[in-house]
Amino acid sequence: MITPRFDILGQAISDASRTQMLCELMEGRAYTNKELAAAAGVTPQTASAHLRLLQDAGLVVAEKRGRCVYHRLAGAEVAHALEQLAAIAPADSLHRAQQRKAGGLAQLRSCYDHLAGPLAVAMTRAFLDRGMLVEEQGAFRAVPAGEWLKLGVVLPEKTGRQPFARPCLDWTERKLHVAGPMGRQILDHTLASGWVKRRKHKRGLLLSAPGRAALEQILDLRCGALAAA
Amino acid sequence: MITPRFDILGQAISDASRTQMLCELMEGRAYTNKELAAAAGVTPQTASAHLRLLQDAGLVVAEKRGRCVYHRLAGAEVAHALEQLAAIAPADSLHRAQQRKAGGLAQLRSCYDHLAGPLAVAMTRAFLDRGMLVEEQGAFRAVPAGEWLKLGVVLPEKTGRQPFARPCLDWTERKLHVAGPMGRQILDHTLASGWVKRRKHKRGLLLSAPGRAALEQILDLRCGALAAA
DNA sequence: AAAACCCTTCGCCGCGCGCCGAACTGTTCC
DNA sequence: GGAACAGTTCGGCGCGCGGCGAAGGGTTTT
Structure with missing residues (x-):
């Protein structure tokens, strides 16, 4: 049975914390583990596990510089695919409204x-x-x-x-x-x-x-x- | 914080059974619950739950005809987005090889x-x-x-x-x-x-x-x- | 050398969810 | 009406995984 490994990707983006991180990374800049942890509202060790998973899924690449590790989207295709997903994501008007308000x-x-x-x-x-x-x-x-x-x-x-x-x-x-x-x-x-x-x-x-x-x-x-x- | 509802979509495609169903539906035809259950290798009641979830996520639409319920992809955008995902899905050569062999x-x-x-x-x-x-x-x-x-x-x-x-x-x-x-x-x-x-x-x-x-x-x-x- | 800092690994807890068996509704066919 | 069938709902089981605290490398600063 043919099954592109959607599940691996889906697994990667199925969690709210990880989506938060991905959204942060969509800025295009590289972020440290700590920054992404703060963005997702979890502790560094939890973020570390998430980032390893995203890395395994091929969505994110990491680069070690000194005592910091910089994480970045793996490429433009990844950003593009995420955009496509966002295009069919269910409209969350409430969510969007409160975001404007804030x-x-x-x-x-x-x-x-x-x-x-x-x-x-x-x-x-x-x-x-x-x-x-x-x-x-x-x-x-x-x-x-x-x-x-x-x-x-x-x-x-x-x-x-x-x-x-x-x-x-x-x-x-x-x-x-x-x-x-x-x-x-x-x-x-x-x-x-x-x-x-x-x-x-x-x-x-x-x-x-x-x-x-x-x-x-x-x-x-x-x-x-x-x-x- | 901006967060397109990736998580809902990701949740939807994060499960192997559901991806199996989605791949089946990518054929473009409409399938019954039972057919999709068989395709995913689960019982009808499990498939029913999965399909309801996919429906809530807006990926699939259902149409009742007689005692059967026909499920179909919600639209071309959905198919397109899934293709995009497949394009960045990690290459699973082993998986692909055994599929050819079979x-x-x-x-x-x-x-x-x-x-x-x-x-x-x-x-x-x-x-x-x-x-x-x-x-x-x-x-x-x-x-x-x-x-x-x-x-x-x-x-x-x-x-x-x-x-x-x-x-x-x-x-x-x-x-x-x-x-x-x-x-x-x-x-x-x-x-x-x-x-x-x-x-x-x-x-x-x-x-x-x-x-x-x-x-x-x-x-x-x-x-x-x-x-x- | 010691302290501070970033990140990771380990162990544990608890919730969530995928799964099925059993039972129920609704439709079709005899 | 009764049997057969498609689908759904309910209850319970068990695994998986997200979460954190504690502890262990590595690097930079003082």
């Missing part, structure tokens, strides 16, 4: 290797509205435009086998934003140019004043309300 | 709503080799050709938002074959024209003599060895 997730955050959150959705909306991006065949096709250069995006000469700009469904918004190589380039550029900064001890990203100005100048995107963080 | 899965079978298995992979290979299909941007683009009509495929006039021919990673082969609307059209046509037939009490599909002849004539596909079933 200040919730930042307006801007990283989703593995690209920008996510309401602001990322708004940016993608702007790309589509301005004709810089076209959605077809379930993928995004980038249209050459001067704006891309200003955003630090270098378009490939020819379309490759892998999608350059992949649509990614936002968890909280249930709307599309840009993932894939293009998403990575945008994140890299906005970080490098100081448009967005990583927050110290909180999740999410922060849009700086220059960043706000740049988005308004390049995309005519008014994000005054969004940047109130 | 006669394994048919050379041809249905994967939710399209053809799958080695023969489907070979067909896709032929499409690509003959230039009828081009892989780009992570999607398949169909090139107008007379062969398509002979296969019962009607190409859309303009590219839509959803991919017409979506690549689907085969569980057993780990190679691509055609899913999406095109895949559905191909499956429908091959069934309607009697090229392939559903087996009575066994899983998988059977390639008929006319079907073999048609594939050889249209695609120059020699599938003598493949059809030995």
